[in-house]
Amino acid sequence: MNRSKKAAVFFLMIGMCFSILAGCGGDSKVKVKIGEVTRSVFYAPEYVALSQGFFKDEGLEVELQTIPGGDKTMTALLSGAIDVALVGSETSIYVYQQGADDPVINFAQLTQRDGTFLFARKADGEFNWDQVKESSFLGQRKGGMPQMAGAFTLLKKGIDPAKDITLIQNIDFANIAGAYASGTGDYVQLFEPQASIFEREGRGTVVASFGVESGYLPYTVFMSKNSYISKNGDTVQKFTNAIQRAQLWVKGHSPEEIATAIMPYFEKTDKDIVVSAVKRYKEQDTYATNPIVDDKEWNNLLDVMDNAGELKARVPSEKIVNNTFAEKAQKDIKDDTAK
Numbered sequence: 401m402n403r404s405k406k407a408a409v410f411f412l413m414i415g416m417c418f419s420i421l422a423g424c425g426g427d428s429k430v431k432v433k434i435g436e437v438t439r440s441v442f443y444a445p446e447y448v449a450l451s452q453g454f455f456k457d458e459g460l461e462v463e464l465q466t467i468p469g470g471d472k473t474m475t476a477l478l479s480g481a482i483d484v485a486l487v488g489s490e491t492s493i494y495v496y497q498q499g500a501d502d503p504v505i506n507f508a509q510l511t512q513r514d515g516t517f518l519f520a521r522k523a524d525g526e527f528n529w530d531q532v533k534e535s536s537f538l539g540q541r542k543g544g545m546p547q548m549a550g551a552f553t554l555l556k557k558g559i560d561p562a563k564d565i566t567l568i569q570n571i572d573f574a575n576i577a578g579a580y581a582s583g584t585g586d587y588v589q590l591f592e593p594q595a596s597i598f599e600r601e602g603r604g605t606v607v608a609s610f611g612v613e614s615g616y617l618p619y620t621v622f623m624s625k626n627s628y629i630s631k632n633g634d635t636v637q638k639f640t641n642a643i644q645r646a647q648l649w650v651k652g653h654s655p656e657e658i659a660t661a662i663m664p665y666f667e668k669t670d671k672d673i674v675v676s677a678v679k680r681y682k683e684q685d686t687y688a689t690n691p692i693v694d695d696k697e698w699n700n701l702l703d704v705m706d707n708a709g710e711l712k713a714r715v716p717s718e719k720i721v722n723n724t725f726a727e728k729a730q731k732d733i734k735d736d737t738a739k
Contacts, residue, residue, distance in 0.1 A: 440592070445510055468574055470488055502626055504720065511619045512618070516546045577598075612684050640691055644691055652735070
């Protein structure tokens with residue numbers, strides 16, 4: 401081989417090396433698949449993390465999908481179809497109670513109150529909980545956090561769901577609003593923005609908040625299988641950092657600004673409805689300002705589940721809660737990121 405050919409081969413090899421290196425460096429983001437249990441203004445900080453680029457800033461490429469129902473979301477997580485689930489903490493307890501070899505671990509809290517409201521078809525003067533007695537009540541799915549928080553509140557107000565009301569519980573989550581709109585139930589337990597939509601349509605009014613009445617809970621939390629967290633600790637930390645940044649952003653911005661940020665995820669909903677929903681959630685301190693699941697919240701969750709008869713035994717938080725990532729994120733991510 402003459403000199404010119406050797407030189408050509410040499411430079412070709414150098415070029416190929418640079419191409420390979422450039423290709424490796426051009427797309428270094430780690431992919432993370434999230435499954436959320438529903439699409440709701442209740443999860444505003446999650447959409448802020450996406451729309452404001454907080455996940456991207458951490459080097460993550462997040463794929464979000466909505467998987468209706470906590471059971472279906474958990475099945476997707478356990479099967480490996482998703483990496484992270486955004487769902488109620490009670491689902492991780494159910495998995496633990498079944499003796500899972502690879503338990504589901506709560507690592508970043510998103511919401512800290514129940515997100516449902518008591519909606520009355522006819523509001524007669526100032527609301528009193530005694531008005532609910534002897535009514536028909538369109539409730540949520542048995543064993544889910546909305547239903548358990550609802551029953552917990554009703555009992556606290558002196559109402560036995562099994563005796564004092566006609567409890568309707570055989571309608572799927574996705575069809576509850578439609579059933580109420582068609583005339584089923586005097587009262588219904590609704591999330592936002594459906595409550596604000598129904599108020600605008602003249603179907604009734606919000607008369608109470610189950611979130612306020614049931615207290616602070618690790619209501620909706622990002623969770624993964626223990627095996628995923630063990631193998632991908634750096635990714636989980638970056639994910640939690642992005643959530644903390646989003647929580648601080650939500651804390652430091654108005655309902656109008658938050659609505660603008662999350663509107664790409666609610667294209668079929670009027671912006672003023674989204675603003676109304678965000679405002680209602682912010683006013684009652686629904687959105688967690690850090691991702692830590694504290695012991696007081698966890699014990700309140702266990703009380704709510706125990707009251708509903710869904711708890712075999714009280715599960716210590718250290719068994720299925722890992723606050724390491726949340727604590728580091730809270731320490732490292734400062735409030736000035738919300739400005």
